[in-house]
Amino acid sequence: MKIAVCVKHVPEGTTHARIDPQTKRLDRSGEGAINAFDTHAVEEALKIRDAQGGEVLVVSMGPQSAQDTIRKALAMGADGALLVSDDGAAGSDLVATTKALAAALEGEQPDLVLFGQQSSDSDGAVLWAAVADRLRRPVISQAAELTVADGKVTGKRQTEFGYDTIEAPLPAVVAVSDAINEPRYPSLKGIMGARSKPQRSVSVSELGIDAGEVGEAGSKTVVQALNDPPPRGETVKIEDDGSAPERIVEYLAERKLI
């Protein structure tokens, strides 16, 4: 069983993230970290591998700084990594990103491709279904429980109406929800060993993709303007020093809510 887990390197904490007013792209120059939602996909891949054997390959697309994110996944226990990194791919939208990512995955022939349920920087929850279409594989999204057996994957997930159970033959693409597991912390041994695991970096042209198909040239959506959010009331923030219950009651009483 070969499992590819797609992970994204995102700016650390949304409070410090900013969009560059010049390029209208997310400023990725600061500190970054693995998208927290993706650690659940890494954990699920490791659990399946540990139970059934095989290998877990981390796949990421982003700047060279995404190596930090890859090392985190390797420290958790993944076996190897592939980074799609290319200056020309900066500013890629969904169409352009999935073109390159799908090509990278196609070359690896995984039995199962796992994604986290969304990216914390773009709030996107769309990548997996687009990648699945490019790979021409079945897709299961938002899986909160996953079983892999007899060449099939079965996922249980929540929708607006209740719970679905969906089955698909392997190879398949699955996005897992953050309710599926508690991701492990990397052990010291895992952290020490991460550097010596096989890690490759490929450019877009090495994937056989034309430069015009990625980056802004290959994108079909544009950011036209950045605006300030509409004003909202001030947040009153207090630290509990033992008087918090009284202060909450006071606040509610002033607003005639009790």
Add this chain to the structure above:
Amino acid sequence: MPTAVFLEHHEGELLKPSLGVLSKAAELGGDVVGVVLGSGVRELAARAGAYGAAKVYVADAPELERPMPQPRVDALAKLVRDTGIDTVLFAASVLSADVAAGLSARLGAGLNWDLTDLVQQDGSLVGKRPALGDSVYVDVGWSAEPRLALVRAGTFEPKESGGDAEVEDFDVEFEDFSLQATMLEQAHAESEGPSIEEAEVIVAGGRGLGSPDNFKLVEELAQALGGAVAATRAVVDAGWYPYATQVGQTGKTVSPKLYVACGISGAIQHKVGMQSAGTIVAINKDPNAPIFEFCDLGVVGDLHEIVPKLTELVRSRKS
């Protein structure tokens, strides 16, 4: 060049968020069509006329009976190619996000998501999207057609404008891989207890409660305030509380006068379900929890100490 709206349906009803997007598309003007995909759904399709669709395209096939995304990508891709539809709009849901994303890849069409408004600006369509925890509002557009957009659920209210829609059937050839995933079971969650959608006061609990037993702290405060109890997806999925109480993206959208969030970090999936509450009070021990960025009163502290005392104070005030 028509704008198409993907009309999602469930148990014989067109869904409100989809009809809201249809009403908005009709308001923006131009040629607006609806698309209904399913099995035995022709009768349903005609109803979309009342919300502004001049025409509704219907693909009625057994392969479309279950709400699976990939056969719907096949259907929409064919429709867009055959009819010259230049824009396809979706109300965001678990199903439609997967359909829109798959269609984006299939057609090489730009997809903008999480839109909270759509406007015509100098003759072209522009979407409004809050980003980075709502700290910036982004105007997004498309550099080519077809254009695809996912609108945040509940953004637009359906408006009945009257009118009949012409219903036109079309056939779909399904890709082999589109039919490989199959729905084994759809379990519908039954609702029980007081409805959180009607409640004026809601006390909600999240993972920060620490254990399912601690939901009694939330229940007691809700009772003292005369409100209902709600939960986050994380605790519902962990089996701590029933699905019917879940607020957020895959749960209910609520707008009570008062929302007290206990041990809730305020992830975007939860936020979209409760951000329109009148007053939001948050109690959380993590001072960096996102909920402190959009609540009205934020209390950094241990809810296990604060909530029981608060309940006592509210009770004694009332008696």
